[in-house]
Amino acid sequence: MPEKHPSGDTRPRAVTRAVTRVVSRKGAAVGLSLAALAAGVTTAAGPAAARPQTAAAPVPGCSAAYTIEQKLTTGTTWRMCWRYDSKAGLVLENVSYQPKGETKPIKVLNSARLGQIHVPYDDGKHEYYDLTGQNFAQTLQELSPGECPGGTIKSVRVPDGDPSHPNVKGLCATTRSRGHAYRMHDFASDKVYQQQGKDLLIYTVNQVGWYEYITEWRFQDDGTVAMNVGATGSLSWDDYNAQDGRGWPIGKGAKDYSTSHSHNVFWRLDFGLDGSSRSRVEQYDSTVSAPSGRQEGPTAKTTRTRLTKEFAGDYRTYRWWRVVSAAGKNKDGHARSYELVPGPTTKYPGRAFTKHDLYVTEYNKCELFASDNPTCTGAHPRSVDKWADGQTLTHPVVWVNVGFHHIARDEDQQPMPVHWQGFSIAPRDVTAMNPLTPKELAWQNGHWEWRS
Numbered sequence: 215m216p217e218k219h220p221s222g223d224t225r226p227r228a229v230t231r232a233v234t235r236v237v238s239r240k241g242a243a244v245g246l247s248l249a250a251l252a253a254g255v256t257t258a259a260g261p262a263a264a265r266p267q268t269a270a271a272p273v274p275g276c277s278a279a280y281t282i283e284q285k286l287t288t289g290t291t292w293r294m295c296w297r298y299d300s301k302a303g304l305v306l307e308n309v310s311y312q313p314k315g316e317t318k319p320i321k322v323l324n325s326a327r328l329g330q331i332h333v334p335y336d337d338g339k340h341e342y343y344d345l346t347g348q349n350f351a352q353t354l355q356e357l358s359p360g361e362c363p364g365g366t367i368k369s370v371r372v373p374d375g376d377p378s379h380p381n382v383k384g385l386c387a388t389t390r391s392r393g394h395a396y397r398m399h400d401f402a403s404d405k406v407y408q409q410q411g412k413d414l415l416i417y418t419v420n421q422v423g424w425y426e427y428i429t430e431w432r433f434q435d436d437g438t439v440a441m442n443v444g445a446t447g448s449l450s451w452d453d454y455n456a457q458d459g460r461g462w463p464i465g466k467g468a469k470d471y472s473t474s475h476s477h478n479v480f481w482r483l484d485f486g487l488d489g490s491s492r493s494r495v496e497q498y499d500s501t502v503s504a505p506s507g508r509q510e511g512p513t514a515k516t517t518r519t520r521l522t523k524e525f526a527g528d529y530r531t532y533r534w535w536r537v538v539s540a541a542g543k544n545k546d547g548h549a550r551s552y553e554l555v556p557g558p559t560t561k562y563p564g565r566a567f568t569k570h571d572l573y574v575t576e577y578n579k580c581e582l583f584a585s586d587n588p589t590c591t592g593a594h595p596r597s598v599d600k601w602a603d604g605q606t607l608t609h610p611v612v613w614v615n616v617g618f619h620h621i622a623r624d625e626d627q628q629p630m631p632v633h634w635q636g637f638s639i640a641p642r643d644v645t646a647m648n649p650l651t652p653k654e655l656a657w658q659n660g661h662w663e664w665r666s
Contacts, residue, residue: 352376355420
């Protein structure tokens with residue numbers, strides 16, 4: 215990311231962080247616990263505020279202080295544990311989903327976390343690994359109530375952080391409307407069924423050099439989980455270089471050029487569908503053929519491939535993957551699963567570990583970062599491309615790579631608008647019907663006919 219580059223391999227922390235902390239200590243509202251969020255307590259009024267409800271019980275595996283539980287106004291409850299890692303920052307664990315009509319929570323993920331933010335520059339002079347080499351976790355930013363509308367801000371103890379201020383009010387949990395969840399005009403009754411969707415949002419902000427990363431986890435009432443990283447902050451004036459023939463002119467004329475660079479963000483997902491880690495992974499590919507004979511249109515045929523070995527995969531037209539539960543089925547008798555839904559990406563070809571959109575590896579407790587992994591010992595490879603070497607999958611871990619090539623523009627100053635990159639996982643057969651189905655339509659499951 216554009217910034218001043220000192221000698222050595224660590225980028226400077228912005229001096230504004232300490233100032234922000236002083237202001238926050240003097241004037242910011244005291245952060246509330248996330249258990250209080252579950253009880254409906256908020257730091258600010260507004261449309262995002264949750265309805266009051268009973269205080270949350272601890273999620274298995276964590277105490278009440280590290281539990282997030284939120285029942286959305288549409289009837290869906292999300293539960294999870296949180297902790298803060300010394301390199302990855304926010305880590306979510308034991309994530310479960312309980313839509314209305316389900317008698318108990320459905321576990322989705324053992325853990326979800328960032329796996330790396332890799333930042334190579336177009337001129338080849340600089341390349342950074344923000345999680346493992348740039349103090350990403352230690353630069354957690356204070357959040358004001360206005361940055362967490364209708365929600366609560368949790369105080370986070372930052373490992374290896376500033377010893378004089380080890381706790382940072384930097385974790386926001388709030389709810390937000392997202393617009394239509396569905397709309398259907400029933401011709402028989404002339405009634406319009408519509409529902410406005412609600413999401414639980416959990417996010418932090420970490421400052422690395424001139425950039426600030428918003429790490430957002432969005433848990434929707436329909437069971438979808440969206441994972442996004444938004445880059446904002448500033449362009450660095452010290453990275454302007456009109457001599458290298460690269461970049462984009464910023465400011466008057468064509469004197470100063472902002473150095474172009476890439477952001478390659480990895481996520482690491484350890485699925486635990488229905489409480490079991492022994493999920494299976496399936497790939498679906500469709501081929502489309504031209505019309506023949508008396509056919510009105512082209513035909514499409516979809517094939518399923520069960521992937522039993524570690525692999526590296528790439529999106530292409532009519533290809534998708536899903537992670538399938540080995541332990542549970544929905545009320546229709548179909549195996550529960552989650553489908554991987556890609557977001558826009560610009561794949562970076564410069565490094566072996568960024569050449570693929572997806573990696574699925576067998577669980578290894580030391581394999582935590584997609585590149586520059588510091589947690590394995592001895593001769594163990596340091597990047598995810600080396601781990602996907604064909605081992606049999608019994609406990610698959612999914613790594614998703616989303617790239618963004620940042621060629622700066624005049625509008626990137628000042629401050630720089632957030633540019634987002636991410637993806638989502640969507641439920642496929644987790645419930646027998648739309649989890650937000652109104653009672654009047656609940657009988658219309660599968661093949662049905664109009665009532666007489």
